[in-house]
Amino acid sequence: MLILECPYCGVKAEETELHAGGEAHLKRFGPGSSDDEFHDYLFMRENPKGVHFERWRHVNGCGKWFHAARCTMTLEVFGTYSAQTYEPPQDIRDAISAKRPDWSWREFK
Amino acid sequence: MSDPVSALNGAAFSGMASVAEGGLAGMITLRGDLSSAKLKDAVKSATGAAMPVSGKVELREDGGLCWMSPDELLVLVRYEEVEAKLAEINAGLKGEHALAENVSDARAVFRVSGEGAREVLAKLCPVDMSVDAFVPGQFRRTRMAQVAAAFWLDHDETFHIVCFRSVAGYVFTLLSTAAQSQSEVGVY
Ligand SMILES: [Zn+2]
Numbered sequence: 188m189l190i191l192e193c194p195y196c197g198v199k200a201e202e203t204e205l206h207a208g209g210e211a212h213l214k215r216f217g218p219g220s221s222d223d224e225f226h227d228y229l230f231m232r233e234n235p236k237g238v239h240f241e242r243w244r245h246v247n248g249c250g251k252w253f254h255a256a257r258c259t260m261t262l263e264v265f266g267t268y269s270a271q272t273y274e275p276p277q278d279i280r281d282a283i284s285a286k287r288p289d290w291s292w293r294e295f296k
Numbered sequence: 297m298s299d300p301v302s303a304l305n306g307a308a309f310s311g312m313a314s315v316a317e318g319g320l321a322g323m324i325t326l327r328g329d330l331s332s333a334k335l336k337d338a339v340k341s342a343t344g345a346a347m348p349v350s351g352k353v354e355l356r357e358d359g360g361l362c363w364m365s366p367d368e369l370l371v372l373v374r375y376e377e378v379e380a381k382l383a384e385i386n387a388g389l390k391g392e393h394a395l396a397e398n399v400s401d402a403r404a405v406f407r408v409s410g411e412g413a414r415e416v417l418a419k420l421c422p423v424d425m426s427v428d429a430f431v432p433g434q435f436r437r438t439r440m441a442q443v444a445a446a447f448w449l450d451h452d453e454t455f456h457i458v459c460f461r462s463v464a465g466y467v468f469t470l471l472s473t474a475a476q477s478q479s480e481v482g483v484y
Contacts, residue, residue: 196350196351196365197350197351198351198436204438204439249364251365
């Protein structure tokens with residue numbers, strides 16, 4: 188059972204109150220981008236065994252989108268944070284480093 | 297003149313807890329900046345209630361305010377007064393980036409009370425319903441089995457549930473089934 192604390196309403200919501208929104212911090216490539224960039228934006232996703240960053244929506248609740256950092260192998264949650272950011276905040280990165288010292292994910296570490 | 301009726305016309309069930317459809321209730325959805333003084337004044341003059349903090353409800357004699365999300369309130373008023381209150385709120389919000397709408401007829405309300413009330417809700421919602429965790433004045437949006445619902449606990453140990461009117465029959469069946477006598481789990 189995955190339990191994430193919604194950063195907007197503080198509810199500790201279990202998975203059935205939430206809706207998974209896929210990989211976090213995607214950069215959109217739209218009009219004007221190359222075919223390769225658009226292809227990667229549409230289809231290429233991380234699939235890590237370990238630290239992962241995702242978007243979730245508190246759908247049966249306050250309705251807000253937020254971000255979560257968790258381990259796909261153990262379901263350990265490192266933290267949740269606001270949707271209004273392009274990258275994981277420092278306190279989340281520190282929380283991950285404390286548990287998984289050599290983690291990296293895309294360009295973040 | 298049409299004669300407004302609530303979704304289930306006051307249907308009731310009694311088992312290890314009492315379940316009753318709550319009849320007509322005035323409800324206004326309000327979206328806006330909850331920290332704005334203008335918005336606070338508008339809802340206070342309409343209901344008498346102060347702005348609730350996150351996850352809480354503020355109840356007064358004929359009205360109340362439920363905290364729905366960081367930018368949304370559910371304003372509770374008497375059904376007969378809803379249009380007048382809506383006009384009052386809109387007047388108070390003039391010039392403010394906000395939206396208020398009468399949603400009374402889109403909703404159904406239920407009351408669950410009695411010894412087994414906490415167990416009834418615990419069977420249906422992924423919410424910690426223990427006495428320490430869910431206290432009077434608390435407000436929670438969640439799911440009730442397969443549909444969205446919200447509820448609060450008043451100071452007389454009665455739970456008030458709000459759901460969409462289109463699923464009122466489903467929710468009443470859920471609550472009644474969960475409240476069958478001798479179906480206590482014995483957790484709370
Ligand atoms: Zn939330």
